[in-house]
Amino acid sequence: MLDDAGLQALREAARLSPDNLPLRRHLAEQLLAKGYLADAEAEFRAALVLAPKDADITAGLAEAFVRQSAYGAALSALEPFLASPGYPPRLGIIAARALLGEGETGKAAYRYYEAISRDPSVADPELAERLTVATTGLSSPPPPPAAAPPDSSEEEVERSKLTFADVAGMEAVKEALRVKLLLPIQQPELFAAYGKRAGGGVLLYGPPGSGKTHLARAAAGELGAAFVNVGLADILDMYVGSSERNLRATFDLARRNRPCVLFFDEVDALAARRSDMRQAHTRQLVNQFLAELDGVDQHANEGVLVLAATNAPWYIDVAFRRPGRFDQMVFVPPPDAAARAAILRILCRDKPLAEMDFDAVARATEHLVGADLKGVVDRAVEVKLQQSISAGRPIPMSTADLLAAAKGAKPTAVREWLATARNYVLHANESGAWDELMPWIKAKR
Incomplete structure (x- = not known):
């Protein structure tokens, strides 16, 4: 119930003139400005029914989502505009807030500085400060090159908000990570009594989309450690010697921010069998990787927890599996029915729901991995958003919605x-x- 007489009058006027777009827009903006976030969201949705492609109305709706911590919904609303060049810079600022809320620091910084480079008037000093705190070694992060995509920015230290509570099932995998990586830092005296130091490597392997990256982020969050996510583009370079320097710099970054989880995705591209390589400089990259894992002395990597993920562990050089390197291989299986139900609960926990039977949906999604299940939920949400926009109010998602979305889903690989x-x-x-x-x-x- 609104306790503001002016807003009550505006709402009544909008009720009497439901097709008056300027009135609805003004009401939504006033509700947002005065903190009535759920009411503002509903009015922006109603306005979008009248003007589905209006960037300002979409910005208002996304802002309402962000202020309610519904970051994924905000990014979904903004996505059609962000995919087009020359989108309004204000949308980039809102997207940066949502990305930062999702823990995507690099992408958030890219969106923010790309937006203010086109329109300095949209600068948000508070957001800029948060981005500065979230990144490492930059007192004032520079804008990325205009042609560079968000993922091509240099490695950044993140602080993951995920913990093992956000990982459905996989108890054996989580326990292996606790014993190998987390407990030596959490209980150093006990492990020191047995001559065990904090540090080491674990290789996660399994089918694509089974949650290996999600697990790595959760391990960092569980420990409260820094998290460095390393992709192929961060390391590989066309010039001889540059890839090795990039790899050394990545390990140095992790060592400066210990305790730190250093995560290599698609590690088989960096650690392939040397016998399969035809060029000397690619073999040298593998040698550099092995040297960095060993460290220049026995304490060099203490407090650096090296996690790697691959879909093809059989292509990795056997030298990486020696003690002190990736000496523990952990299989990350596709989720069983109970784990699929738990994943669906986590994916749907911030959405308006009717009474749900997640077990029924889990039984209908055999062979789907976490990434596939996220796609099912996203498709169901898109349908529900269209219905909600038409109705002018949020319509809760039901079991039938998820089952309908699951019918067209196919296992990735x-x-x-x-x-x-x-x-x-x-x-x-x-x-x-x-x-x-x-x-x-x-x-x-």
């Missing part, structure tokens, strides 16, 4: 990965490296 893994487990496992996979492969026959 689990079956193909399973076929490849079965070949290695059954025909190329003389060393016993894939014994952990054996029970799972047999169960899937």
Whole structure:
């Protein structure tokens, strides 16, 4: 109930003249300005029904979402505009706030500085300060090159807000990470008594989309450690010697911010078998990687927790599996029915819901991994948003909505990965490296 007489009068006027777009827009903006966020959201939605492609109304709706911490909804609303060049800079500022709320520091900084480079008047000093605090070693982060995409910015130290509570299922995997990576830092005296130091490496492997990156972020958040997410573009360079320097700089960054979780995604591209390489400089990159894992002395990597993820562990040079390197390999399986239900609960927890039967949806989504399930939820949300915009109010999502979205979902790559893994487990496992996979492969026959 509004306790502002002026807003009550505006709302009554809008009720009597529901197709008056300027009136509805003015009411929504006033509600937003005075902090009536849910009411503002509803009015912006109603205005969008009258003008679906209006950038200012979309900006208002996204702002209402951000101030309610519904960052994903804000980015979904902004996405059609952000995909087009020359979008209004104000939308970039709102997107930066939402991305920062999602923990995507690099992308948030890119959006912010790209926006103010086109229109300095939209600058937000408070947001700029938050971005400065969230990045490392930059008192005033420079704007990225106009042609560079958000992901090409240099490695940044993040502070993950995720913990293991945000990871559905996978208890055995989480326990392995606790023992190998987290407990040596959380209980250093106990581990020191047995000559164990904080640091080391774990290789996460499994089918695409099974949650390896999500697990790495959660491990950093569980520890309260810095998190450095390293992609191929951060390391690989066309000039001889540059890739090795980039790799050394990445480890140095992690060492300066210890305790730190250093995460290498698609590590098979950086740590491939040297016997398969034809060029000397690519073999040298592998040698550099091994040297950095070993450290210049026994304490060099203390407090640096190296996590790596791959879909193809069989292509990684065997030297990486020696003690002190990636000496522990952890299989991240596709989620079973109970884990799928838990993933769906987490994905839907910030959305308006009717009574839900997540177990029924889980049974209908066999072979889907976490990334696939997120796609199912996103499709259901898109349909519900269209219905809500037409109705002028949020309509709760139901079990039937998720089941309808799941009908068109297809597993990304689990079956193909399973076929490849079965070949290695059954025909190329003389060393016993894939014994952990054996029970799972047999169960899937």
